[in-house]
Amino acid sequence: MAGATEAVACYTPWNSGTAYNGGGKASYNNVNYTANWWTQGNNPSTSSGGAGSGQPWTVVGDCGTPTPTPTPRPTPTPTPTPTPTPTPTPTPTPTPTPTPTPTPTGLAKHALIGYWHNFTNPSGATYPISQVSDDWDVIVVSFGDNAGGGNVSLTIDPGAGTEAQFIADVAAKRAKGKKVILSLGGQNGSVSVGNTAEATNFTNSLYAIITKYGFDGIDLDLENGVAQGAAIQTYLPIAVKNLKAKVGSSFYLSMAPEWVYVEGGYTSYGSIWGAYIPIINALRSELTVLHPQYYNNGDIYTPYATGAIKAGSADQLVATARMLIEGFNYGGNTFAGLRPDQVGFGVPSGRSSAGSGFTTNADVSNALNCLTRLLNCGTIKPLQAYPDFRGVMTWSINWDRHDGYNFSVPTKNVLKTLP
Incomplete structure (x- = not known):
């Protein structure tokens, strides 16, 4: 187990029905996030990135009680606990959020x-x-x-x-x-x-x-x-x-x-x-x-x-x-x-x-x-x-x-x- 660290207070838990303006704060699974712009329904754990990423949320850092090292047993949650890196590890599949599906492939980026x-x-x-x-x-x-x-x-x-x-x-x-x-x-x-x-x-x-x-x-x-x-x-x-x-x-x-x-x-x-x-x-x-x-x-x-x-x-x-x-x-x-x-x-x-x-x-x-x-x-x-x-x-x-x-x-x- 990692050494004890001082816990950072978690922001108000994210709510899918709440609208967040740019600069708004929310926490999810013991991670604090800040809204990049107006957003609603976008789960911050799967819709976050730094400036210019196109994602509505930015990771601030871990909060609350530090999460113990995961055991080999299956965890009760469908996703692993986020790591304390500046941005979450990209996932290879579409995120299960209410965000509209991506545009058809083949269309020019600009x-x-x-x-x-x-x-x-x-x-x-x-x-x-x-x-x-x-x-x-x-x-x-x-x-x-x-x-x-x-x-x-x-x-x-x-x-x-x-x-x-x-x-x-x-x-x-x-x-x-x-x-x-x-x-x-x-x-x-x-x-x-x-x-x-x-x-x-x-x-x-x-x-x-x-x-x-x-x-x-x-x-x-x-x-x-x-x-x-x-x-x-x-x-x-x-x-x-x-x-x-x-x-x-x-x-x-x-x-x-x-x-x-x-x-x-x-x-x-x-x-x-x-x-x-x-x-x-x-x-x-x-x-x-x-x-x-x-x-x-x-x-x-x-x-x-x-x-x-x-x-x-x-x-x-x-x-x-x-x-x-x-x-x-x-x-x-x-x-x-x-x-x-x-x-x-x-x-x-x-x-x-x-x-x-x-x-x-x-x-x-x-x-x-x-x-x-x-x-x-x-x-x-x-x-x-x-x-x-x-x-x-x-x-x-x-x-x-x-x-x-x-x-x-x-x-x-x-x-x-x-x-």
Whole structure:
């Protein structure tokens, strides 16, 4: 037995139902921990690490009565007593905590995500997916159509080639490690998922489309009809969960609501303000990445400044990412932070692709470096570096090509340099 040491008092025992802000303290199995940011339900013994680890807890040290040397007999607990090292020994299997499951393998650690037009607009005619630059890690096909009753359909624009060519092009991109997904919604899009029958139709019709075309999953850009108390807040998550059950664990799910539907709940929780929060909460385990649109919406109020932060600025991108990772209050409730790898930000690819919120390449670079390694920060700075921050979404791949790749090339170059 080791020599006697002076016992350190244990913090209040960790409780899975308690929300801990950054700096909050808790103990578990005679080890003290400090919260790195807002967290709830993450067992500190299996969700801890130092700054930059992406884990919500940091080990402070042993506490209480020293634990005697283990005997060869089986202990009554399922895990060995933590050792007094600065960080716990990593385990080779997923941790049995309520934390959402990891994103599908194969997705770039820092991804460039863009929308591909399945239609002609001023950026030009539709062109085959085979011609999309390999700088894009995720190609979001825009958009699936409302076929009524919760059903979704997809008609390939002739500019993309024949149906057989389109299917082959999707397969070729995926063979290169790219993700190709179908987006639902858009500015004028609407799919009703307001009852059990519509939810079933939504699931089955999308499963048929995913199977036929070889998509990795879907992107939820549905905004029309999404408001506080709307039935879609209940039935859309049910439909998506059932869809993942059909597709399997590789199912890719992204969301791209305008920021008023998410962080807007901090300012005013009602109507469309914060209306996506219940959907996000219900799909945390299924969510691959949330990348709200920070354009065409104006300036934003956050917990980190007394006034509104200018749309398109690096400070806005950092502040809103902080809210999604570190959590924020809304309507008397608290939004629990997502994992950093589940968060990205959405900006326009150029001045022609959106009405407002244009972000310079310098501001995109500064925001990414600030979030992942605390470099080039402005007045807003995260509590710690988040090296697993997922990346950047933009509208759109077609506008970027129209503008001579002025967005994708410099942004991809920055993403390649991140930790």
